[in-house]
Amino acid sequence: MKELFSKIYKLLKNNEDAVLVSVISGSGSTPRGAGARMVVDKDGYSIGTIGGGAVEYKSTQLAMEILKEKKSYVQKFRLAPNDVADLGMICGGDVEVYFQYIKSNDENISLMEDIITAFDRNQNLWLATEITDDIEWNMEIIAENCIQYKVSDISSHLKRNSVLLEQNNKKYYIEPLVTAEKVYIFGGGHISQKLVPVLNSVNFKCTVIDDKPEFTDKNLFPLAENTILADFTGFRDRIKINSCDYVVILTRGHNNDYNVLTQALQTDACYIGLVGSRTKLGKTKERLLLDGFSEEDFKRVYAPIGIAIKAETPEEIAVSIAGELIMVRAEIKGDYK
Structure with a gap:
């Protein structure tokens, strides 16, 4: 994951926007589970993977559109055979993908620096993202035993696996960033x-x-x-x-x-x-x-x-x-x- 955020950092430093594509939930035989990510730039170049195949291809296309629209949103893909919205995958199940538009500005560059640095910290850390369809979004690095939170009080949801939750009419995706294993x-x-x-x-x-x-x-x-x-x-x-x-x-x-x-x-x-x-x-x-x-x-x-x-x-x-x-x-x- 560090490589993904390093890629975003380099794009932002070069005054280029980026889209972070994240699988935030999945059911059935989806190609990759929650937590799979890739980064897409304006040329459609991607690093990372959300499972390959039709979902990844379609997601890359959507990410390039988002870079033009400059707006984040969530897209659900239904992978059941013969479903109207089926993308041609052999496996069944549903997958929910968050397309996070990241604008090149000082605030986001600083955030990427903090995330990259966090990988070298010897403690349990989580990354909490507010899922929104707007341009503005909140993302926070949370340490174990943290008292104050920017996005919400989510201490009870800091688990060893990824969690998608709704709280106070907002949706959050929380995942382990660094596990002191x-x-x-x-x-x-x-x-x-x-x-x-x-x-x-x-x-x-x-x-x-x-x-x-x-x-x-x-x-x-x-x-x-x-x-x-x-x-x-x-x-x-x-x-x-x-x-x-x-x-x-x-x-x-x-x-x-x-x-x-x-x-x-x-x-x-x-x-x-x-x-x-x-x-x-x-x-x-x-x-x-x-x-x-x-x-x-x-x-x-x-x-x-x-x-x-x-x-x-x-x-x-x-x-x-x-x-x-x-x-x-x-x-x-x-x-x-």
């Missing part, structure tokens, strides 16, 4: 050393924790956001794990794994993955139940960790784990079908 990797061994670069390439911020200084050497993990030398038995005193975070357990021994697991289960982590054979996992479950944990607690654990692709080498296991985290992230955001 951190992966806490316990154990700095061979798998972790292969895993960090893969996760970094798909926008996960990694922190590696180990109780041996040689396994928290930053030279081993140049792409990690952080490395922490800490005892596995008391990491919760130093590390706060929240509901946006992922825990990957890859320590050197069963006892270390268990110590990390019991602490991770006392957090709100959205993902807890544990390496090990099915025999080890069976014994781990028995031990958890004896220590007062429940069946529901154990169900939170992704074990054996990773997608089943018959991975054997550290490189293959890293790909397997990364695939599982990507899948979980998509499920949380509502992008997984």
Whole structure:
């Protein structure tokens, strides 16, 4: 998404207007879900995608008309087969697209700068847009625990997926702009050393924790956001794990794994993955139940960790784990079908 807003910024700086085309709702087998975006300039050049095919082609044409009309509006496309308004798509369903006319002026240039800068902030941020058919519209970056809002008091609607809502006779589209998705990797061994670069390439911020200084050497993990030398038995005193975070357990021994697991289960982590054979996992479950944990607690654990692709080498296991985290992230955001 940063690339899209960077494109808008460049157009505005060159004294060119732009249209931000956003899918704000969809039902059925629409080509892309809510949150898909593209930017269109006066020449019909676009960056990004809302799914391709007839909808995207028609939307590009409409965006070029909007640049002449200088006015935003919402367009609904009905994609049911044989429908009068059908655009020729094979898949069924409806899609609602917002065409946001963005005029080249100092205010909008400043807004684009703020949005671009926001991608580098390590906190949960949302982008709230007032959906309007007028030239003037409101767009705001909202931080977690924000007290005052320009567009409306929408604190209860700051979710991990996109939301389209009506409030006080106005319609708003709210979506996550930046999610502080951190992966806490316990154990700095061979798998972790292969895993960090893969996760970094798909926008996960990694922190590696180990109780041996040689396994928290930053030279081993140049792409990690952080490395922490800490005892596995008391990491919760130093590390706060929240509901946006992922825990990957890859320590050197069963006892270390268990110590990390019991602490991770006392957090709100959205993902807890544990390496090990099915025999080890069976014994781990028995031990958890004896220590007062429940069946529901154990169900939170992704074990054996990773997608089943018959991975054997550290490189293959890293790909397997990364695939599982990507899948979980998509499920949380509502992008997984």
